[in-house]
Amino acid sequence: MKICNLVFAVAVLAPLQAQADAIEDDFVSANLISVFYHEMGHALIDILRLPVFGQEEDAADTASILFIHDTFDDKAALSIAYDAALGFAAAADNEGSADETAWHVHGASLQRFFNLVCIFYGGDVDARDDFAQDMGLPEERAVTCQEEFELADDSWGPVFDELYEVGAGDSLTFSGPADSFTHDIIAAEVDAINGLMSLPQDLEITVEPCGEANAFYDPALVKITICSEFEPYLREIAP
16 A cells, blocks of 8 residues: 555656746746846847947846847747746845845846836736736836837837848857757747847857856957856746
8 A cells, every 4th residue: 555655646746846847947948038138138239339328237128028028929928027027026035235236237126027027018918917917016007017118119129120120140159068958048049039130240149157147248249148057046046
């Protein structure tokens, strides 16, 4: 009887563990995609010499949301938006003091969470109403979100459209450890962008160790680095 019970327990727990692993992978993937497109925003600002009225980090966050809205089908975009927003929520739980977040070039993680939720919701308020409610978006903010999305789209939209008109190219190059989950996710996005647009200058993207869970764009090298430490950090906060 004990052996039967053990076999039954294994049969039940194995698919549950597989489901949990898939959910974690989705969370990690979504946040890697979100941060990649954030850095793409920085790269476009630099390469295209775009004007920035306000904080560049906010502009890059907005670019990331619009990339997700534009380049994925509705179901995939919604799934990525859920997990990317929850990534900011988890970061907010581990954030430093109010004094520390106040001087940082990035906005506070909770502010970035609500900005992502609002702008993404504003892109299709009828279809994404459940998303806004699930994320706890206050009604006082929700009523402005469609307008916020339209303003963001009026700003970034012409930039994207001009690049889409040029068409596919190979201006983005990618390198990194081929046996990593991060490699596969970023490589797929690089291929997708190359299939949609071409930049007037080559842009290098790499996955490499850099001593911290981070990602950044280097204008001197025209290079986006996704730190290999970022994936373990995401898996740590995923629960």
